[in-house]
Amino acid sequence: xxxxxxxxxxxxxxxxxSVTLTRTGHDPLRAPDxxxxxxxxxxxxxxxxxxxxxxxxxxxxxxxxxLRADERTRGVPIIMLTARGxxxxxxxxxxxxxxxxxxxxxxxxxxxxxxxxxxxxxKPQATEDPVEIDGLRLDPATHRVTARGQAVVLGxxxxxxxxxFMTHAERVHSRAQLLDSVWGDHVxxxxxxxxxxxxxxxxxxxxxxxxxxxQTVRGSGYRLSCQKE
Amino acid sequence: xxxxxxxxxxxxxxxxxSVTLTRTGHDPLRAPDxxxxxxxxxxxxxxxxxxxxxxxxxxxxxxxxxLRADERTRGVPIIMLTARGxxxxxxxxxxxxxxxxxxxxxxxxxxxxxxxxxxxxxKPQATEDPVEIDGLRLDPATHRVTARGQAVVLGxxxxxxxxxFMTHAERVHSRAQLLDSVWGDHVxxxxxxxxxxxxxxxxxxxxxxxxxxxQTVRGSGYRLSCQKE
DNA sequence: AGGCGCTGTCACTAAACCGTCACCATACTG
DNA sequence: CAGTATGGTGACGGTTTAGTGACAGCGCCT
Numbered sequence: 001x002x003x004x005x006x007x008x009x010x011x012x013x014x015x016x017x018s019v020t021l022t023r024t025g026h027d028p029l030r031a032p033d034x035x036x037x038x039x040x041x042x043x044x045x046x047x048x049x050x051x052x053x054x055x056x057x058x059x060x061x062x063x064x065x066x067l068r069a070d071e072r073t074r075g076v077p078i079i080m081l082t083a084r085g086x087x088x089x090x091x092x093x094x095x096x097x098x099x100x101x102x103x104x105x106x107x108x109x110x111x112x113x114x115x116x117x118x119x120x121x122x123k124p125q126a127t128e129d130p131v132e133i134d135g136l137r138l139d140p141a142t143h144r145v146t147a148r149g150q151a152v153v154l155g156x157x158x159x160x161x162x163x164x165f166m167t168h169a170e171r172v173h174s175r176a177q178l179l180d181s182v183w184g185d186h187v188x189x190x191x192x193x194x195x196x197x198x199x200x201x202x203x204x205x206x207x208x209x210x211x212x213x214x215q216t217v218r219g220s221g222y223r224l225s226c227q228k229e
Numbered sequence: 230x231x232x233x234x235x236x237x238x239x240x241x242x243x244x245x246x247s248v249t250l251t252r253t254g255h256d257p258l259r260a261p262d263x264x265x266x267x268x269x270x271x272x273x274x275x276x277x278x279x280x281x282x283x284x285x286x287x288x289x290x291x292x293x294x295x296l297r298a299d300e301r302t303r304g305v306p307i308i309m310l311t312a313r314g315x316x317x318x319x320x321x322x323x324x325x326x327x328x329x330x331x332x333x334x335x336x337x338x339x340x341x342x343x344x345x346x347x348x349x350x351x352k353p354q355a356t357e358d359p360v361e362i363d364g365l366r367l368d369p370a371t372h373r374v375t376a377r378g379q380a381v382v383l384g385x386x387x388x389x390x391x392x393x394f395m396t397h398a399e400r401v402h403s404r405a406q407l408l409d410s411v412w413g414d415h416v417x418x419x420x421x422x423x424x425x426x427x428x429x430x431x432x433x434x435x436x437x438x439x440x441x442x443x444q445t446v447r448g449s450g451y452r453l454s455c456q457k458e
Numbered sequence: 459a460g461g462c463g464c465t466g467t468c469a470c471t472a473a474a475c476c477g478t479c480a481c482c483a484t485a486c487t488g
Numbered sequence: 489c490a491g492t493a494t495g496g497t498g499a500c501g502g503t504t505t506a507g508t509g510a511c512a513g514c515g516c517c518t
Contacts, residue, residue, distance in 0.1 A: 077350070087336040094342035099350060100329065101343075107316040113323035114330075121306070121328055121350050155464055172372040193466055195506065216506070217372045218474065219385035225371075384475055422477055424495065447485070447494065 002047035002119055005029045007037045007063065008081070009055050013104075017050060017081075020108040026115070034058035038066075045076055048119060053082035053093070061096055068097035068184050077118045081106065097184070131166040134226040136210060138166055147208035157182070158201045165214065165224035174221040198222055231276035231348055234258045236266045236292065237310070238284050242333075246279060246310075249337040255344070263287035267295075274305055277348060282311035282322070290325055297326035306347045310335065360395040363455035365439060367395055376437035386411070387430045394443065394453035403450040427451055 004021055008014045009032050018028040029046055031037040033055050040046075049067065053060040060080070067073040080093040085103040093101045099118050102111060130139040135148045140163060145152040154162065160182050165173075173181075175191040183189060198214060205213055215223050233250055237243045238261050247257040258275055260266040262284050269275075278296065282289040289309070296302040309322040314332040322330045328347050331340060359368035364377045367388075374381040374391065383391065389411050394402075402410075404420040412418060427443060434442055444452050 087339055090336075090339045091342045094339075094346045097346075097349075099346055107319075110316055110319045110323075113320040117323045117328055120326075121347075157465070170371050172370065189466065190468095192468090192506090196466075196508085199507065218505070220372055223371065386476075418477065419479095421479090421495090425477075425497085428496065428498095445495065 001025055001027060003027045003029060003044075004048045004050060004115070005031060005037060005040060005046040006050045007031045007034065007055065007060060008050070008052045009033060010052075013052075016108065017111070020112055021115075024112045024115070032056075034060070034063040037063060041067075041073060045073065047076070048115060049076055049078045050081050050115075051078055051098070053080060053084055053089070061093065064093070064096045064098060074184070077121075079111075079114060079118060081111075131163070133166055133169060133224070134210070134213065136166070136205070136208075136213070138163055147205070147210055150208055152204055152208045154201070154204055157197055158204060161197055161201055165222075169224050169226075172217045172220050172223045177221065194222075232256045232258060232273075233344070234260060234266060234269060234275040234278045236260045236263065236278065236284065236289065237281045238262060239281075242281075245337065246340070249341055250344075253341045253344070261285075263289070263292040266292060270296075270302060274302065276305070277344060278305055278307045279310055279344075280307055280327070282309060282313055282318070290322065293322070293325045293327060306350075308340075308343060308347060310340075360392070362395055362398055362453070363439070363442070365395070365434075365442070367392055376434070376439055379437055381433055381437045383430070383433055386426055387433060390426055390430055391453075394451075398453045398455070401446045401449050401452045406450070423451075 004026050006014060006017050006021070006028050008017060008030075014030055014032070018030060021028040029040060031040055034057055037049075051060045051064060055063075060082070064078055064080070067076065067078065077099040078097065080098040080101045081104065082089070082093075082101075083104045084090075090101050090103075099121075100114050102114060130137060130141070132138075136145070136152075137147075138145045138159075143159065145154055145159065145162065161178070164178070164182050175194040178194050179187075179189060179191065202214055205211075212228050213224055213226070215225055217223055233255050235243060235246050235250070235257050237246060237259075240261075243259055243261070247259060250257040258269060260269055263286055266278075280289045280293055284292070289311070293307055293309070296305065296307065306328045307326065309327040309330045310333065311318070311322070311330075312333045313319075319330050319332075328350075329343050331343060357369035359366060359370070361367075365374070365381075366376075367374045369392065372388070374383055374388065390407070393407070393411050404423040407423050408414075408416075408418060408420065431443055434440075442453060442455070444454055446452055
């Protein structure tokens with residue numbers, strides 16, 4: 001039983017999908033456009049998003065991009081569902097971060113099978129819970145970071161970067177991995193950009209009394225560790 | 230860079246797929262039938278399996294079933310690749326445990342994008358295990374070396390060198406072999422350079438109380454051994 | 459429109475690291 | 489035991505890699 005957000009403007013198709021989902025033991029959440037979808041996502045994360053490419057207002061592919069860019073929604077699988085069956089569209093859709101791409105007209109049973117396949121793969125994903133290491137506390141819900149009670153001010157990217165480090169502490173991450181996990185694998189930015197953000201993050205942490213939390217591993221990348229070396 | 234097992238009996242398609250994979254930075258492993266595939270899987274698990282439905286002998290769908298039944302191979306993603314485009318086949322394929330289902334004729338670019346999408350889901354895996362010998366501990370994940378709890382500081386090359394020695398302990402390695410395995414077979418450096426790095430590595434280890442761990446075998450090379458001679 | 463915060467990139471600096479050499483020590487050879 | 493081959497060692501210059509400050513572009517808010 002999974003909650004599935006269905007973003008689809010055509011009522012008849014919306015209905016068809018919802019019925020299919022219900023019949024296969026899922027729980028459909030309907031949204032006729034990207035804005036509604038975003039609002040629903042604000043409240044609660046679904047287990048999967050079924051996304052129409054063509055939508056009134058913001059397009060489905062744009063929505064997909066936004067979902068992939070946001071740390072919070074990054075882990076949610078997306079299945080693109082659209083009339084655009086050409087190769088370029090498929091590649092674009094998948095490159096953007098969709099987990100599967102189904103063309104209309106589609107068979108409800110195939111869709112159900114694909115949903116099942118994607119959900120089966122779904123990993124136990126990153127927690128929404130606050131993380132705390134060495135007196136440093138990060139709360140994804142409130143989007144706040146505190147060092148022994150005192151607030152630490154971070155930009156969005158620094159926040160995501162720190163969140164990633166804290167949920168994957170002690171391990172070394174290459175710049176490529178960080179770009180992949182924090183920026184998203186579809187964007188293209190210089191690897192050195194990571195260095196700069198590391199520096200900004202370090203600056204903010206040091207201002208709060210946390211020295212050497214983020215360490216450089218020459219030739220490999222960076223690591224967050226509470227044990228100083 | 231992922232190892233991908235391609236199970237496909239038609240040579241021209243096999244070739245097409247392999248070329249596509251190589252071009253997209255993957256490493257194709259070819260198998261013309263299920264039996265060969267099983268043999269290859271015995272030796273080493275690939276990161277993904279591309280599976281043709283119709284094969285001489287045991288069919289692809291049977292192979293998929295076997296892979297899903299075996300604990301060892303259960304986690305490996307499968308993409309079905311076949312001419313059977315009917316709904317029933319798709320559903321069966323996906324129900325069996327395939328992660329995606331692509332019908333022939335397929336576009337190489339779409340295939341590449343789908344492979345990427347499946348691998349993306351799979352990512353956090355295959356972490357290298359720590360090695361420990363005689364109180365000396367090397368962990369590739371954290372990129373740390375400790376001697377009975379105390380940190381050992383090493384440069385990148387020394388780290389790789391020690392890692393190689395620890396994973397190939399008790400065996401003598403010539404300078405040429407070391408250059409090959411630690412430096413990479415394409416670079417050209419003097420053999421004597423190895424000596425210098427051995428010295429640096431020895432220095433770092435001795436500072437942590439590990440004497441004579443790396444032994445010289447005159448005329449042949451070096452060896453890491455916990456039993457002093 | 460203007461200000462502001464955030465971001466990605468660049469150029470420059472600082473530091474770590476690497477490969478090589480020259481010279482010394484040691485082991486083997488006859 | 490002298491001679492030679494092989495490995496050990498300290499130092500050095502060049503190269504690679506990371507740190508840093510500055511800056512222009514962008515979106516957003518007022």
